[in-house]
Amino acid sequence: MNMRGQVHFDRIVKMHGNFSALKGIDFTIQPGEFFALLGPSGSGKSTTLRILAGLDMPTSGTVVIDGKDVTALDAKDRDVAMVFQSYALYPHMTVFENIAFPLEMAKVGKAEIEPAVREAARKVKIDHLLDRKPGQLSGGQQQRCALARAIVRKARLFLLDEPLSNLDAKLRLETRIELKKLQRSLGVTAVYVTHDQEEAMTLADRMAVFMEGQIQQIGRPSEVFAKPNSVDVAAFIGSPPMNLIEGRYADGHVEIEGHRLRTSHQIAGSRNVIVGIRPGAMRLEAGGLPATVDLVEDLGDTAVLDLTLGGATLRARVSDGPVPKEGQAVSVTARPEDIHLFDATTRKRL
Amino acid sequence: MAKSLAAEPAGLGRVMSPSGTDYSRALAVRERRFATALLAPAFLALMATTTFPLLYLIWTSVHRMDLAMPFADGFVGFDNYRELLQDSRFWASLAVSLIYTGTTVVLQVVIGLALALLVMGMKRGQGLFRIIAILPVVLSPAVVGMVWRTFMLAPEFGIVDYFAIMAGLGSQNWLGDPTLALVSVVVIHTWQWTPFAFMVLLASLAALPDDIYEAARIDRASAWQRFKRITLPLLRPAIVMVIIMRTMVALTAFAAIFTVTGGGPGTATEILNLYAYRKSFTELSIGYGSALAVALLIVTVLISAVLFAVRRAR
Numbered sequence: 001m002n003m004r005g006q007v008h009f010d011r012i013v014k015m016h017g018n019f020s021a022l023k024g025i026d027f028t029i030q031p032g033e034f035f036a037l038l039g040p041s042g043s044g045k046s047t048t049l050r051i052l053a054g055l056d057m058p059t060s061g062t063v064v065i066d067g068k069d070v071t072a073l074d075a076k077d078r079d080v081a082m083v084f085q086s087y088a089l090y091p092h093m094t095v096f097e098n099i100a101f102p103l104e105m106a107k108v109g110k111a112e113i114e115p116a117v118r119e120a121a122r123k124v125k126i127d128h129l130l131d132r133k134p135g136q137l138s139g140g141q142q143q144r145c146a147l148a149r150a151i152v153r154k155a156r157l158f159l160l161d162e163p164l165s166n167l168d169a170k171l172r173l174e175t176r177i178e179l180k181k182l183q184r185s186l187g188v189t190a191v192y193v194t195h196d197q198e199e200a201m202t203l204a205d206r207m208a209v210f211m212e213g214q215i216q217q218i219g220r221p222s223e224v225f226a227k228p229n230s231v232d233v234a235a236f237i238g239s240p241p242m243n244l245i246e247g248r249y250a251d252g253h254v255e256i257e258g259h260r261l262r263t264s265h266q267i268a269g270s271r272n273v274i275v276g277i278r279p280g281a282m283r284l285e286a287g288g289l290p291a292t293v294d295l296v297e298d299l300g301d302t303a304v305l306d307l308t309l310g311g312a313t314l315r316a317r318v319s320d321g322p323v324p325k326e327g328q329a330v331s332v333t334a335r336p337e338d339i340h341l342f343d344a345t346t347r348k349r350l
Numbered sequence: 351m352a353k354s355l356a357a358e359p360a361g362l363g364r365v366m367s368p369s370g371t372d373y374s375r376a377l378a379v380r381e382r383r384f385a386t387a388l389l390a391p392a393f394l395a396l397m398a399t400t401t402f403p404l405l406y407l408i409w410t411s412v413h414r415m416d417l418a419m420p421f422a423d424g425f426v427g428f429d430n431y432r433e434l435l436q437d438s439r440f441w442a443s444l445a446v447s448l449i450y451t452g453t454t455v456v457l458q459v460v461i462g463l464a465l466a467l468l469v470m471g472m473k474r475g476q477g478l479f480r481i482i483a484i485l486p487v488v489l490s491p492a493v494v495g496m497v498w499r500t501f502m503l504a505p506e507f508g509i510v511d512y513f514a515i516m517a518g519l520g521s522q523n524w525l526g527d528p529t530l531a532l533v534s535v536v537v538i539h540t541w542q543w544t545p546f547a548f549m550v551l552l553a554s555l556a557a558l559p560d561d562i563y564e565a566a567r568i569d570r571a572s573a574w575q576r577f578k579r580i581t582l583p584l585l586r587p588a589i590v591m592v593i594i595m596r597t598m599v600a601l602t603a604f605a606a607i608f609t610v611t612g613g614g615p616g617t618a619t620e621i622l623n624l625y626a627y628r629k630s631f632t633e634l635s636i637g638y639g640s641a642l643a644v645a646l647l648i649v650t651v652l653i654s655a656v657l658f659a660v661r662r663a664r
Binding site for chain 1: 559561562564565566567568569570571572575579580583584586
């Protein structure tokens with residue numbers, strides 16, 4: 001693996017007039033890492049990527065790539081490759097010319113360009129389409145052409161701005177897998193923007209969760225999933241999202257709607273909390289919280305139940321045992337270690 | 351399959367066909383007649399105002415029709431055209447036409463494109479610039495010619511001459527010197543019509559997507575490379591269209607030159623169109639003038655054909 005492609009963001013702020021799109025972003029990406037910027041639209045993840053690419057300038061803060069301050073450098077001087085959400089292929093050039101373009105700009109000799117283009121096209125399986133124009137390609141083929149144009153240069157950073165969002169569901173899954181293989185085989189640092197938490201979870205080595213211009217949490221996907229550090233992250237990660245109910249903690253138990261559940265958390269004193277339980281961690285067992293089944297979504301191998309518990313609505317995913325009928329009264333519980341606790345006022349993890 | 355399809359509507363067929371198909375055919379005929387009736391007035395007006403005069407022009411061009419000597423009038427076959435090929439003034443005017451067209455069109459496209467690129471880069475005042483730029487286009491060419499002749503180019507008093515004196519070039523006889531006169535009419539035409547090229551190219555530039563320029567920056571293309579490799583090829587259809595439209599207009603230009611120099615001094619600014627006019631209405635030799643006009647038509651059609659072929663290529 002090459003050791004190029006280390007990225008460091010230091011207190012990056014981006015203002016659009018009076019609106020602060022980024023409110024101080026700090027993170028470090030290690031060489032060869034697949035790093036995802038995850039967040040809902042408008043959270044600042046694309047702005048972050050554009051600042052990293054050099055397409056936009058930050059209002060303040062420093063961008064460092066491979067130990068060198070590149071904050072003032074234009075995109076063309078940063079040696080980064082990027083795949084745009086819209087693909088941004090040059091419409092008047094053939095696929096071959098599109099892929100060759102970055103090499104021509106780098107004054108690579110004609111004799112080297114041809115094999116390099118064919119190799120890149122072969123890697124993304126479009127080597128039979130080299131004579132076509134982008135307008136004659138399907139969405140998936142255009143996407144591959146954009147990928148080939150980005151990998152042909154062997155840049156130190158590989159930036160991807162929601163590259164799969166314009167593909168249909170089946171193609172998105174296939175391309176996702178290929179993308180991961182491609183990144184591994186190239187050994188290049190990849191920064192990947194997405195609003196789809198499933199994409200980030202499956203692709204990324206580490207990810208940063210963006211909310212309203214700030215990073216809420218950085219970590220390995222499994223860590224972020226297992227230990228979301230705030231209510232907002234907990235609500236964003238996971239599908240269906242985590243159940244979040246107001247309750248009260250007192251000596252090893254949480255009280256929800258007048259019923260008690262044991263938790264493995266040990267906190268001094270008693271306090272108001274937000275209790276989080278993932279739908280998949282909910283169990284239909286006697287001796288838990290009494291609830292009524294409102295709706296059953298049968299997904300074949302699993303079923304998602306909408307439950308009413310006093311004034312709260314909970315969701316539970318059950319994969320074994322008989323699926324209850326709608327209207328049926330059930331008892332739900334969760335293992336003590338599956339119960340997440342967040343402070344009711346700061347909304348941070350306890 | 352075919353059988354079942356055929357069998358299915360059999361019951362309906364008793365009601366619908368064969369009278370059903372006859373009915374729809376009758377309806378189609380009636381609709382076509384109605385459409386023809388609607389089109390007829392416009393079609394006839396067009397025929398009367400364009401096709402008929404054109405045919406009449408060609409008819410006149412194979413006649414001797416001399417208002418000064420009406421007794422000599424009559425059919426002369428291709429005599430006018432034979433005379434035309436021997437006529438050095440025809441060749442001279444054709445040359446002036448081509449020089450005038452070539453220079454004005456190139457200048458309009460180059461200056462128009464430069465202005466469009468400049469205005470695209472402006473953060474404010476684009477709208478104002480567009481309005482100011484469009485003003486020359488809405489003026490009548492005859493008025494433009496008069497304005498230039500009196501206010502701009504008049505020796506001693508004209509603005510251009512004033513600046514020439516200021517610059518130490520001395521007062522010039524802008525419209526009296528053959529070379530300067532040709533330069534002047536070229537400048538006037540360019541001044542009036544560059545805004546057209548500017549507007550068309552600005553609209554095309556504005557329609558180019560931003561993301562491919564960002565991709566080009568990522569691909570390490572310099573500003574000049576982005577212009578040469580992306581902007582120019584993508585603007586090509588618009589540029590060719592501007593060239594075609596401006597060429598046709600420049601070849602048949604008339605009013606501005608007529609009011610500024612009248613084709614003079616001598617025949618220095620006499621484009622083919624003006625020569626045909628002078629021959630027909632000053633020398634009253636309408637038959638020969640018509641032949642000149644037909645020659646201009648042929649030249650225009652040939653050049654347009656070449657330009658349209660260029661447009662289709664690639």
